[in-house]
Structures are given as structure tokens and as C-alpha cells.
Amino acid sequence: MILDQTTIWIVIAGLAVGTFLIRFSFIGLIGDRELPEWVLRHLRYTAVAVLPGLIAPLVVWPAATGGNPDASRMAAAVVAFVVGMWWKSVIGAFIGAMSTLYLVQYLMG
Amino acid sequence: MTNQHPNPRAAYWSGFRTGAPFILVVAPFALLFGVVAQEAGLSILQLMSMTVLVIAGAAQLTALALLSEHAPTVIVLITSLAVNLRMAMYSAAMVPHLGKAKLSTRLWVSYFLVDQAFAVSILKYEETPDMALSEKLAFFFGAMSPVAPVWYAGTLAGALLGSQIPPEYSLDFAVPICFIAITGPMLRTPAHLVAAFVSVSVALLLAWIPYSLGLLVAAVLAMIAGAQTEVLLARRKA
Numbered sequence: 001m002i003l004d005q006t007t008i009w010i011v012i013a014g015l016a017v018g019t020f021l022i023r024f025s026f027i028g029l030i031g032d033r034e035l036p037e038w039v040l041r042h043l044r045y046t047a048v049a050v051l052p053g054l055i056a057p058l059v060v061w062p063a064a065t066g067g068n069p070d071a072s073r074m075a076a077a078v079v080a081f082v083v084g085m086w087w088k089s090v091i092g093a094f095i096g097a098m099s100t101l102y103l104v105q106y107l108m109g
Numbered sequence: 110m111t112n113q114h115p116n117p118r119a120a121y122w123s124g125f126r127t128g129a130p131f132i133l134v135v136a137p138f139a140l141l142f143g144v145v146a147q148e149a150g151l152s153i154l155q156l157m158s159m160t161v162l163v164i165a166g167a168a169q170l171t172a173l174a175l176l177s178e179h180a181p182t183v184i185v186l187i188t189s190l191a192v193n194l195r196m197a198m199y200s201a202a203m204v205p206h207l208g209k210a211k212l213s214t215r216l217w218v219s220y221f222l223v224d225q226a227f228a229v230s231i232l233k234y235e236e237t238p239d240m241a242l243s244e245k246l247a248f249f250f251g252a253m254s255p256v257a258p259v260w261y262a263g264t265l266a267g268a269l270l271g272s273q274i275p276p277e278y279s280l281d282f283a284v285p286i287c288f289i290a291i292t293g294p295m296l297r298t299p300a301h302l303v304a305a306f307v308s309v310s311v312a313l314l315l316a317w318i319p320y321s322l323g324l325l326v327a328a329v330l331a332m333i334a335g336a337q338t339e340v341l342l343a344r345r346k347a
Contacts, residue, residue: 003149003150003151003176003177007176007182008151008155008176009155010182011172011176011182011185011186011189012155012158012159012162012163013162014182014186015159015162015163015168015169015172015186015189015190016158016159016162016163018186018190018193019163019164019165019168019190019193019196020219020220022190022193022194022196022197022200023196023197023199023200023219023220023222024200024215024216024219025197025200025201026197026200026201026203026204027200027201027203027204027207027208027215027218027219027222028200028212028215028216028219030201031204031208034201035197035198035201038336040198041336041339041340042332042333042335042336043194043195043197043198044195044198044335044336044339045300045301045304045331045332045334045335045336046191046192046194046195046328046332047167047192047195047292047295048292048295048296048301048304048305048308048331048335049191049304049305049307049308049327049328049329049331049332049335050171050188050191050192050308050324050328050331051167051171051192051288051291051292051295051308052292052305052306052308052309052312052331053308053309053311053312053324053327053328053331054171054174054175054188054288054312054324055285055288055289055292055309056308056309056312056313057312057313057316058174058284058285059285059289060313061316062281062282062285063177063281064281064282073282073285076282076286077285077286077289080286080289080290080293081289081293082293083290083293084289084290084291084292084293084294085293085294085296088293088294089294090134090137090138090290090291090293090294091133091134091137091290093286093289093290093293094137094141094286094287094290097286097289097290098283098286101282101286
């Protein structure tokens with residue numbers, strides 16, 4: 001796939017500066033001020049609010065199959081989720097899921 | 110009582126030993142990011158710039174996934190920065206411990222304020238309240254010392270390796286799998302589960318909206334759902 005070079009560099013620069021400013025925010029700029037409880041409560045869920053929604057369409061309509069739902073990819077996603085959640089193991093989830101993907105693809109020919 | 114004889118050297122190595130096991134988590138993730146970034150069409154210079162300047166794997170993968178879908182630049186940035194918003198919380202939590210360090214030191218702390226460094230440092234500071242500022246800083250940089258080089262080198266290795274892997278290995282699916290693998294362990298409480306469920310459902314329902322705007326709506330609703338569930342559960346317990 002062809003990506004626009006300027007866009008890539010803008011994203012790299014913007015992500016670098018933005019991420020740094022987020023990390024620098026309190027320790028460098030705002031200092032010793034308590035965050036209101038309701039803000040903390042929402043911040044706790046930012047990652048789990050973005051990542052699952054980003055993945056879901058990629059699992060249900062994978063680009064590699066032209067957007068058609070695919071059994072091997074669904075099975076792999078379920079394995080990744082279950083292993084990751086139950087055993088809290090990122091590597092275990094990844095290995096389990098890729099093995100499932102290859103196994104189901106092999107079984108279905 | 111504060112420590113009369115601060116020993117930053119010992120604190121540095123203590124941090125180093127605490128951070129070292131994270132190599133096992135960071136190395137595969139870095140490799141994977143390298144492979145995926147290379148497959149997405151980034152040059153070595155581009156993907157290494159990203160990995161060195163940003164050091165936040167989940168946000169970097171988010172940016173890649175959205176770039177590949179040709180989402181508008183603003184959406185790519187907003188969404189991937191949203192993944193990093195939790196780090197504002199880390200920054201705030203570090204203020205009572207490292208807030209009195211020199212500005213130049215705090216700049217470096219901010220650059221290295223990643224999940225693993227934050228988690229082990231804050232735990233250490235709470236367990237040993239009599240640490241001197243110099244020891245706290247030494248511990249923090251000690252914890253990052255084994256992790257950061259592995260992150261950079263792993264990305265490079267992944268990028269070089271990625272160009273050798275033929276397409277029949279279905280590596281296209283490594284990105285979603287990697288995301289699910291890192292998200293699973295984050296689902297620690299019922300509130301986190303509710304947030305993830307809302308995020309998935311709304312994102313699928315709104316997938317028809319152009320420019321990946323549906324994802325942003327899903328993320329906002331999921332955050333609110335998580336926070337509200339937390340309040341409800343706390344109230345029921347009280």
C-alpha cells in the first residue's frame with residue numbers, strides 16, 4: 001500500500017511532540033496540583049476505550065480477505081483474548097493466537 | 110526519617126534488576142512493531158524515528174493501523190494520542206517524588222515515562238518512602254536502562270526481518286493479534302470490561318462512518334461507560 005510521505009512525517013512529529021507533552025504535563029508544567037477525581041476516573045479507561053474499538057473491525061472484516069469475515073482470524077482473535085485476559089500473558093496470547101491462525105488455515109485447506 | 114547517606118549507585122542497579130525482566134515483554138513487541146511498520150510501507154528511517162521519538166508501542170501501532178486505512182492525519186493523531194492520555198496520570202503521580210529534580214532531568218524523566226518504568230518506580234517509591242531524590246531518579250533511570258535499548262534494537266531487527274517474511278504467513282493479522290494480546294491483561298476490573306465491550310460494539314456499529322470518526326465516538330462513550338461502572342460498583346459496595 002502506498003502511504004503519503006509528508007503525512008507519515010507529520011504523524012511521526014505530531015505523535016512525538018504530543019506524547020512528550022502528555023508525559024511532561026504534570027511533572028514539567030502543571031506541578032503539584034491534584035487531578036480532580038472524575039478526570040482520573042476517565043483517564044483510567046482511555047487505553048481500553050480506544051484499543052478494542054480499533055481492533056474489532058480489523059478482526060470482523062480483515063483487509064487480507066477483502067473484508068470478508070474469516071474463521072481462522074476469528075478463532076485466533078478469541079484465543080488471544082482468552083489467553084491475554086486469563087493468564088495476563090502478552091507473549092502467550094500472541095503465540096497462542098498465531099498458532100491457532102495457522103492451525104485453522106491448515107485444517108480448512 | 111530521610112535517608113542520611115543516599116546511595117544512588119545501589120539504587121540504579123536495583124532499578125536495573127527490577128526493569129530487566131521487562132525485556133521479555135518489550136523485545137517481542139518491538140520486533141512486531143518493526144515487522145508491521147515495514148509491511149505498512151514505512152522506511153527504516155521513518156520507523157526508527159517513530160520508535161525513538163515516541164517510545165509508546167500501543168500508540169505507534171494505532172497510528173500505523175489508521176494510516177494504513179488512509180484516515181485523515183488529524184484523526185490519526187487524535188486517536189493515537191488518546192491511547193497515551195493515561196500517561197498524564199503517570200506524570201501527575203510522579204510529581205510528589207521527582208517534582209523537585211532539575212528541569213533538564215525532568216525532561217529526561219518525561220521522555221522515558223513509559224508504562225513499565227512508571228509501574229516499577231511508583232511501587233518502589235511507595236514501598237521505601239525514605240529514598241532520597243537522587244536515589245529515586247537513579248532507580249527510575251536504572252529501570253529504563255535495560256528496556257529502552259531493547260525497544261530500539263528490537264524495532265530495527267523486526268524491520269529488517271519483516272522484509273524477509275513471505276505473505277503466506279498472514280502477518281497482516283499480527284497487528285490485531287498484538288493489540289488483543291496487550292489489551293487482555295488491561296481488563297483487570299468489571300469496569301474495564303464494560304469499557305472494552307462498549308468500545309467494540311459502538312466501533313462495529315459506526316464502522317460505516319468515514320475517516321474512522323466512529324472509533325473516536327466509540328472511545329468517548331467507552332470511557333464514560335467505564336467511569337460510570339466504577340462509580341456504580343463503588344456505590345453498591347458502600
